[in-house]
Amino acid sequence: MATMQVELVSVERPIWSGEATAVYARTSEGEIGVLPGHAPLLGALAPGWLVRIQQADGVEQRIAVHGGFLSVREDGVSVLAEMAESADEIDVARAHAALERSGSGSGEGTVAARDRALARLRAAGEQV
Amino acid sequence: MGAQLRVYRRQIKSTQSTQKITKAMELIAASRIVKAQNRVNAARPYADELTRALGALGKDTSLKHPLLTGLAEPKRTGILVVTSDRGLAGGYSANALKKANELAAQVRADGKEPVLYVIGRKGVGFYRFRQIPVAGSWTGFSEQPKFLDARDATETVVSALQATSEAESGEAAGIDELYVVYTRFESMVTQTPVAVQVAPVRASQDAIEALEGTEASEDSDGPGPSYDFEPEPEELLGALLPRYISARIFSALLESAASESAARRRAMKSASDNASDLIKTYTRLANQARQAEITQEISEIVGGADALAAAGSDQ
Numbered sequence: 001m002a003t004m005q006v007e008l009v010s011v012e013r014p015i016w017s018g019e020a021t022a023v024y025a026r027t028s029e030g031e032i033g034v035l036p037g038h039a040p041l042l043g044a045l046a047p048g049w050l051v052r053i054q055q056a057d058g059v060e061q062r063i064a065v066h067g068g069f070l071s072v073r074e075d076g077v078s079v080l081a082e083m084a085e086s087a088d089e090i091d092v093a094r095a096h097a098a099l100e101r102s103g104s105g106s107g108e109g110t111v112a113a114r115d116r117a118l119a120r121l122r123a124a125g126e127q128v
Numbered sequence: 129m130g131a132q133l134r135v136y137r138r139q140i141k142s143t144q145s146t147q148k149i150t151k152a153m154e155l156i157a158a159s160r161i162v163k164a165q166n167r168v169n170a171a172r173p174y175a176d177e178l179t180r181a182l183g184a185l186g187k188d189t190s191l192k193h194p195l196l197t198g199l200a201e202p203k204r205t206g207i208l209v210v211t212s213d214r215g216l217a218g219g220y221s222a223n224a225l226k227k228a229n230e231l232a233a234q235v236r237a238d239g240k241e242p243v244l245y246v247i248g249r250k251g252v253g254f255y256r257f258r259q260i261p262v263a264g265s266w267t268g269f270s271e272q273p274k275f276l277d278a279r280d281a282t283e284t285v286v287s288a289l290q291a292t293s294e295a296e297s298g299e300a301a302g303i304d305e306l307y308v309v310y311t312r313f314e315s316m317v318t319q320t321p322v323a324v325q326v327a328p329v330r331a332s333q334d335a336i337e338a339l340e341g342t343e344a345s346e347d348s349d350g351p352g353p354s355y356d357f358e359p360e361p362e363e364l365l366g367a368l369l370p371r372y373i374s375a376r377i378f379s380a381l382l383e384s385a386a387s388e389s390a391a392r393r394r395a396m397k398s399a400s401d402n403a404s405d406l407i408k409t410y411t412r413l414a415n416q417a418r419q420a421e422i423t424q425e426i427s428e429i430v431g432g433a434d435a436l437a438a439a440g441s442d443q
Contacts, residue, residue: 009177011275011378013170027358042181043358044367069368071181078177082371083275 002036003056005076008063010084015063019056023077025049025070034072041072048115050123051079062087064123066116087123095120099128130421136414140407147403150396153216157393160271161316164386168313171382175375182329182372184355185365193362194292195369198328202304204243205235206263207323208285208377210310210384211248213270218395220311220319220388221250227321228309243303245285247381263288271388273381282374289327289373304328306373310380311387317394319387326376329369 003019023034027043034041045051045068053061067082095117102114121128186196209228211221228251232242246252246265255262264284269277291302306327311319357364 007173007177009173011171011174011375012167014173028363029358032358039356040184040354041356041358042184042364044364067371069178069181069371071177071184080174080177080181080371082279082374 004036006053006078007076008051008053008065008079008081008084010081015081015084015086016053016061020053020077021056022054023070023079024052024054025065025079027070032070034070034077038072038077040074041070043070044068045070045079045081047112048118048122050119062123062125064090064116064119066119085120085123087125090120090124092121092124092126095124096126130417133414133417133421136410136417140410140414143403143406143410147400147407150399150403154393154396154400157389157396160389161386161393164272164382164389165313168379168382168386171375171379175379178368178372178375182368185357185361185368186330191361191365193365193369195289195327195373196329196365198330199292199304202240204241204301204303204305206243206245206285206288206303206306207231207235208245208281208306208308208380209247209251210308210380211246211251211254211270212388213249213267215250216395217388217392220391221248221254224309224311224321224384225251225254227323231307231309231323240305243288245281247281270381271385273378273385275378278378278381279374282377285377286370286373290370308377308380310384311391313383313386313390316390319390324380327373329372 003021005017006020006023007017008015009017021036025032025034025043026046026049028046029043032041032043045065047066049065051063051065051068051070053063055061063079064085064087065079065081066084068084069080071078071080098113099117099121102110102117105111105114118128185191207228209224211224215221228244232244235242244255244260244262246255246262247267248270249267252262252265252267264281266277266281285303285306288302289304289306292304305325307323308326309321309323312322313319
């Protein structure tokens with residue numbers, strides 16, 4: 001099966017890089033799946049969602065991405081994130097608490113906090 | 129033990145304990161340089177990718193965005209100065225502040241108004257003492273900046289940039305341009321304070337290179353890839369540019385942290401060397417004082433014995 005080089009980098013450090021067969025993300029326009037050979041694309045990721053990377057060995061990486069971009073080039077895919085956490089780094093209980101705290105407020109900070117909590121929970125595989 | 133000798137011994141002891149401290153600080157700083165350099169390297173892929181993305185987007189010269197092209201007549205210029213939280217780093221903070229003052233004078237000479245943003249306790253103290261108003265200040269993370277710490281600063285600066293000086297009356301006036309004054313890490317022994325323009329992005333040197341770089345590679349490889357954009361290019365640019373500016377500020381912070389540790393290591397090394405010299409000098413003086421004391425004691429004993437002998441022969 002064809003693979004492509006995928007890199008997920010955050011501002012502070014590279015989070016993950018390797019060969020993958022597919023990358024699923026959600027841009028502001030909707031869910032998008034990138035397979036090897038995809039046309040060049042530059043997209044802004046929707047807040048509160050995750051990026052799923054189908055590794056070449058079949059394992060799926062689920063990563064919560066906050067403030068990110070997706071860049072597809074001929075030689076690979078890169079996901080840029082201001083902050084990113086892979087599923088095993090996420091504290092589910094804390095994310096639930098954060099989600100409850102942020103409630104349904106509409107302040108700028110509250111919305112950002114809710115998006116962060118949502119992204120974490122979705123990456124951890126929780127139903128929200 | 130004579131009084132003079134005791135004084136020297138005490139001096140030696142206190143210099144030795146100072147040297148222990150400066151030696152320890154030197155070692156800590158040395159290990160932090162390496163860590164800071166690693167962080168600079170770890171942050172590089174993100175900045176590179178972002179620059180590449182911006183290059184792809186910026187090729188379209190029809191796109192207009194205030195952060196990209198700037199205003200025709202900028203009125204207020206933001207200056208973000210990166211200094212340290214602690215002293216004991218030689219001229220590190222002083223040099224950065226000097227650079228910032230030169231830049232502010234230049235900006236004033238051009239008929240624009242400088243607006244200061246300060247990172248690091250030393251810079252805050254500098255401006256407070258001179259009663260120069262600052263638009264924003266952040267402290268407590270100069271040695272090991274985390275993105276979360278820096279975000280407060282970058283968000284403030286970016287929103288000021290977005291407001292521009294044409295902000296509605298009643299709102300706080302923003303800024304039209306942004307310079308970052310930080311200390312570039314040239315090598316372990318040289319760190320130079322520099323002022324770089326970050327916004328508008330098209331005026332900043334790195335971005336120009338990025339844009340030209342993509343065009344140059346395009347020339348050699350025939351037509352480059354034409355990107356699909358999601359959402360529309362204008363909207364995407366609006367989302368990308370603030371991130372790009374924050375990334376530039378964050379990388380300036382990381383590099384400053386490396387420079388700060390290097391400056392501190394050097395300052396502490398020369399302090400330790402000075403302490404060694406002092407200890408050597410005091411040891412010599414103490415030895416001299418000890419010998420003088422012994423000589424004096426001998427001559428007193430001999431003199432006393434002579435006097436006794438003379439007194440005995442008189443009888």
